[in-house]
Amino acid sequence: xxxxxxxxxxxxxxxxxxxxxxxxxxxxxxxxxxxxxxxxxxxxxxxxxxxxxxxxxxxxxxxxxxxxxxxxxxxxxxxxxxxxxxxxxxxxxxxxxxxxxxxxxxxx
Amino acid sequence: xxxxxxxxxxxxxxxxxxxxxxxxxxxxxxxxxxxxxxxxxxxxxxxxxxxxxxxxxxxxxxxxxxxxxxxxxxxxxxxxxxxxxxxxxxxxxxxxxxxxxxxxxxxxxxxxxxxxxxxxxxx
Numbered sequence: 001x002x003x004x005x006x007x008x009x010x011x012x013x014x015x016x017x018x019x020x021x022x023x024x025x026x027x028x029x030x031x032x033x034x035x036x037x038x039x040x041x042x043x044x045x046x047x048x049x050x051x052x053x054x055x056x057x058x059x060x061x062x063x064x065x066x067x068x069x070x071x072x073x074x075x076x077x078x079x080x081x082x083x084x085x086x087x088x089x090x091x092x093x094x095x096x097x098x099x100x101x102x103x104x105x106x107x108x
Numbered sequence: 109x110x111x112x113x114x115x116x117x118x119x120x121x122x123x124x125x126x127x128x129x130x131x132x133x134x135x136x137x138x139x140x141x142x143x144x145x146x147x148x149x150x151x152x153x154x155x156x157x158x159x160x161x162x163x164x165x166x167x168x169x170x171x172x173x174x175x176x177x178x179x180x181x182x183x184x185x186x187x188x189x190x191x192x193x194x195x196x197x198x199x200x201x202x203x204x205x206x207x208x209x210x211x212x213x214x215x216x217x218x219x220x221x222x223x224x225x226x227x228x229x230x231x
Contacts, residue, residue, distance in 0.1 A: 034217040036153075043203055043221035044145075044153065055219065087153055091216035095167040097143070097155040 002026050002090050006100035012108040017078045021103045023071045023088035032092035035064055035073045038102075039084045047086075048073065083107050110134040112204050112222035119228045125192040128225045130204030137185035138162040141207035141214050144178065144189045146200040147224075156202070159187055162211060194229045201226050 003026035013019050023033065031051040036044040046055045048064035051071060061076040075082055088100040115129040130142065144156040157168035159178040166178045177190045187204055201224040209215030 032216075036218075038153075043205075043224055044218075045221070046208070046217060046219050049208060049215065049217045089153075089217065094216045095155075095158065096169045097145075097216055099153040099155070102152045 001096060002029060002093055002098050004088055004090055004098050004100040006086075006088055006103050008103060009101065010104040010106065012106045013078055014108045015078050015080055019075045019078055019105065021073045021086055021088075021105075023066075023073070023100050025069045025071075025090055025092075027093075028068045029090045029092035031067055032090055033064070033066065033071045034089045034091060035062075036087045036089065037082075037084045038087065044087065078105075080107075110206065110220045112206065112220055114202075114204060114222040114225045117226040117228070119230065120194050122195050122229055122231055124194055124229075125190060126194055126198075126227050127188055127190045128202050128204075128227070130187045130189075130222050132185045132187070132206070135206075137180075138182060139210050141211060141216075142178075142180070142187040143205045143207060143216075143218055145203045145205055145218070147203070148197075148200040151200075154200075156189065158207070158216075160211060161187060191227075194227070196229050199227065199229045 005024045033051045035048040038044040052064045063074050086103045111133045113131045120126050138161045141158050143158040159166045161180045180187045203224050204222040205218035206220040208219040
């Protein structure tokens with residue numbers, strides 16, 4: 001199975017900050033990488049697919065990049081509603097689908 | 109609008125089986141794979157498997173092989189996940205989630221999710 005490793009595991013930031021979360025795959029996955037946002041007690045929400053495509057309805061302050069094994073999720077200017085846990089997921093070699101362990105974004 | 113509505117919380121004893129349902133609406137049920145993902149308390153997301161609602165074909169994560177069964181009832185646009193011989197390690201919220209791509213071009217990323225079903229395994 002492909003292993004997905006996110007960093008950092010947790011992050012403190014302030015409203016208005018620019019934040020970047022990274023995700024590394026254990027082998028090349030091309031651009032088959034998605035990002036999800038999850039708030040406490042809620043289902044995950046798809047933000048980004050194929051590394052950089054914004055899901056419909058997602059604000060443009062979210063962006064994704066990368067190819068191969070190294071990927072990023074960037075929030076250009078943090079808003080109060082962005083404090084949540086973020087997961088990456090590979091869809092290159094499936095099944096199975098593999099998720100990263102998550103990055104918890106907290107208010108500083 | 110696409111909606112996935114799951115069945116309610118379950119409490120099971122170790123060794124029992126549990127079935128969670130997921131009723132789809134707002135799209136053609138047989139046109140998209142349905143996936144199941146679980147999340148243990150305070151933990152990350154774990155893929156359980158997926159079903160092709162048209163053919164009934166399934167793929168399961170290796171760690172659940174032999175214990176999980178995914179089925180569907182096309183007439184009521186509902187998918188089911190049954191997990192047998194449950195232990196306390198199976199205590200989790202179980203989600204159904206729709207594949208973003210149409211069935212002939214599956215993407216294996218998940219664009220619509222159910223609200224989740226808490227399964228608690230306790231003696």
